[in-house]
Amino acid sequence: MTGTTRTLAGLSAIALVAACSQDNAPSEKISDVAETVADTVEGSATPTVADGPYAPRNDCREVPGADAFVARFAAAVKARDAQAVAALAAPDVKLDFGGGAGKERLLAMLAAKDAPLWAELDALASLGCGQNEQGGITLPWYAAQAMADVDPGKAMIVTGESVPVRASPSAARAMGTLSWDIVSLKDGLQPGAPFQQIVMSDGKTGFIASDNLRSVLDYRLIASSRDGKWSITSLVKGD
Numbered sequence: 001m002t003g004t005t006r007t008l009a010g011l012s013a014i015a016l017v018a019a020c021s022q023d024n025a026p027s028e029k030i031s032d033v034a035e036t037v038a039d040t041v042e043g044s045a046t047p048t049v050a051d052g053p054y055a056p057r058n059d060c061r062e063v064p065g066a067d068a069f070v071a072r073f074a075a076a077v078k079a080r081d082a083q084a085v086a087a088l089a090a091p092d093v094k095l096d097f098g099g100g101a102g103k104e105r106l107l108a109m110l111a112a113k114d115a116p117l118w119a120e121l122d123a124l125a126s127l128g129c130g131q132n133e134q135g136g137i138t139l140p141w142y143a144a145q146a147m148a149d150v151d152p153g154k155a156m157i158v159t160g161e162s163v164p165v166r167a168s169p170s171a172a173r174a175m176g177t178l179s180w181d182i183v184s185l186k187d188g189l190q191p192g193a194p195f196q197q198i199v200m201s202d203g204k205t206g207f208i209a210s211d212n213l214r215s216v217l218d219y220r221l222i223a224s225s226r227d228g229k230w231s232i233t234s235l236v237k238g239d
Contacts, residue, residue, distance in 0.1 A: 051161050052180025054142040056128030066129065066137050069223060069230035074125040080118060082110035088223075090231040097238055106235070120219040120237075136224035136233070143220040147182065152239060154184040156198065156213040165206035169195040175206055182216070183208070189215075 050056065060066040069088070076084035086103045094101050095109070109117045129137055130144030138144035142157060158181045164174035183198040186205055190196060195207040215237075222234040 050180060052158070052178075054145070054157050054182060055161075055180035056126065057141050058129050059131050059141060059144075060129040060137045063131060063137060065225060065228070065230050066223075070125075070129055070137070070139070073221075073232075077118070077121040077125050080113050082107055085110060085121070088230075088232055089235070090226070090233050093232050094234040094236060096236055123214070124219060124221050132222065134222075134224065136222055139221040139223075143216070147216060150182060150184050152216055154188065155216040156183050156185060156196070157181075157216060158183060158208065158212055159214050160212050163208060163212045165198075165200070165208055166195070167206060169207050171207075178208070183213075 058067075060070065073085070073088055076088065086107050089103055089106055091103060092101055093103065093106060095105055109115060124139045127139060128141030129139055130141040132138045132144045147155065158178045161179040162177040163179065165176045165178055166173075167175050178200070181201070183200055186197040186199050194210055196210050196213055197205060198208050198213075199205050217238055219235065219237040221232055223230055223232050225231075
């Protein structure tokens with residue numbers, strides 16, 4: 001990978017490192033681990049971020065209680081502890097746009113250790129934290145930011161630094177690179193395809209590996225403080 005790669009030292013990354021030793025930790029230990037991580041983060045220097053306009057960062061450090069909450073969430077996800085994740089959710093947590101809600105439904109979605117939602121939560125725990133207009137917090141960070149003038153149904157975040165853009169999927173050399181930027185799918189998502197054809201901000205087209213693209217409408221988590229207690233109020237994808 002070319003260019004300068006700076007370490008993302010935000011809360012989510014540190015929380016996940018701390019949680020690595022807690023793979024089999026029971027729920028009662030997760031809070032202690034998360035509190036220790038939060039204390040460490042609060043005393044650390046302002047983190048640097050990766051290159052790119054939508055690179056993960058932590059804008060929630062000034063929000064009372066937000067750091068500790070995100071640390072608890074990251075630790076619970078790393079431990080694959082469905083009960084711990086559900087304990088962080090509001091009783092009426094929104095889970096889709098069709099009326100799905102509530103802790104019991106969330107627990108059902110996380111019932112299996114290999115349930116697809118776990119991988120989605122892994123991603124959320126590593127993509128930074130942003131303050132939202134309602135006074136709460138949003139994961140990933142970019143979901144709380146103003147987006148470029150693109151169709152949300154086609155907009156994708158390039159997830160990585162110096163990600164190759166090729167003239168064709170089989171091209172040996174890259175025509176350029178993008179770092180944590182926003183692009184649009186030219187002809188919609190091609191499920192299962194290793195590459196997607198995209199349109200860049202300058203109007204040029206190219207191909208990027210599917211593994212380096214994430215829809216702006218993919219899962220995002222919104223949390224807010226109710227009477228001093230932080231809770232997940234929404235965990236949805238789509239629009």
